[in-house]
Amino acid sequence: MKRRSIKQIVYNTMYLQDTLPGKAFNLLLIVSIVMSVFVVLAYSIPSVAAEYWYAVNYLEFFFTVLFTIEYLLRAWCSPSSKSYMFSTFGVIDLLSIAPTWITIIFPLFPSLALLRLFRVLRILRLVKLLQYLNDTHLMMQILLNSRRRIAVLSLWIMVLVVIFGTLMYVIEGQENGFTSIPISIYWAIVTLTTVGYGHITPQTVLGKAVASLIMLIGYSMIVVLAGVISQEFSDVKKKLQGMTCSSCGTSDHAHDAVYCKRCGARL
Template sequence: MAQRSIRQIVYDTMYLQNTLAGKIFNVFLIACIVLSVMVVLAYSIPSVAAEYWFAVNYLEFFFTVLFTIEYLLRVWCTPSPKSYIFSSFGVIDFLSIAPTWVTILFPLFPSLALLRLFRVLRILRLVKLLQYLNDTYLMVQVLRNSRRRIAVLSLWILVLVVIFGTLMYVIEGHAHGFTSIPISIYWAIVTLTTVGYGDITPQTVLGKIVGAVIMLIGYSMIVVLAGVISQKFTEAKTNVQEKVCSACGGDGHAIDAVYCKHCGNLL
């Protein structure tokens, strides 16, 4: 009976965000996630990694142990461990701790490039923050509901950058840096997205006119896309109710939701 009670306390603390213990746990975990990501970023700086090698590695090991304990406790206390393990956040939780254990257990890893990839995967801890933002699921739902419009808009963008890129290749040519159609398409993408690196710029009057047209089209598309997403977000916001998952305790599900957005359990 005592073991079952402890399990229930751990479950309420880790999964129920509307309790005092749950809120304190979430704040503590968010702080650890941010600090651990900062450690990973610091490790990628050669001077910092060389001078503070011991401190950086010690902190990384500490956070890995901490997140490993969290992962095991989540698996242990949830009524449906399989649902959590194979849920999106369960996979992210596992991938965020696996790289460090791989480097510790297999120090002579065969591929240095693959080893670096595993180390960079620790940055996935930052994705864990998404499960503590109430509107994360809404945004995912909005993007899913708008996928057809986004796909059509993306197709239009693809067509436009190919057309304008080819046009600029003909107008400007090799003399002004537009040495090939792919290079010109790259310039069109940079210009359409209003980034404007400035590494390639039109020099002729006609080329500048075309560049101005592309920039205006880019701003128009941004406005259209923002309008579509904001409209869908408002619609989705009105269709959300406090529907709690019996497996993980997650709430904030849509009225027509069938599966839990946190662990994938059937609602």
């Protein structure tokens, strides 16, 4: 009975964000995640890593132990440990602590490129921050509702870059840097998205005219995508505002509200 009560306390602290212990735990965890990412960034700077080698490594080990304890506690107090471990955030938690333990368990192979790649995965801890942002669910719902229109727009973009890439390959030719159709398609992508790295530029008048058209279409695509997201956001907001409490008639609840903010009745 005592073990079960401790398990429930740990669960409420780690999973329930509307309680005082839960808010304090989330705040502490967010601060730890941000600080650990700064440690990863510092480790990638050769001068900092060389001068503060001991401090950086000790801090990294400290945060790894901290997040390992968190991972084990979440798996222990979760109603289904297997569901947590194979969930998105469970996998991210595991990937964020695995690199350090791999380098500790296999100290004879510190220079392997694979291990260096694993160490970069520690920055995935930033993804954990998303679950503590209240508007994450709302944005995910908006993107989910807009998935068909976004898919159609993405399909149009793919068709356009293939067409314009092939066209520029014919117009400019290999002597102007458009050495193949895939290279030309890559140029069309960076031009349509208005990025433009500048390593390949059209030289002919017709090529410049086509490039100008691609850039204008790119800006139009951004406007269309913004319009799709804005419209869906407006629809979701109206739907949420229309969620009226049947007991007291109060509306305009938060998007993740379960109970009425006035009378406490279930919505």
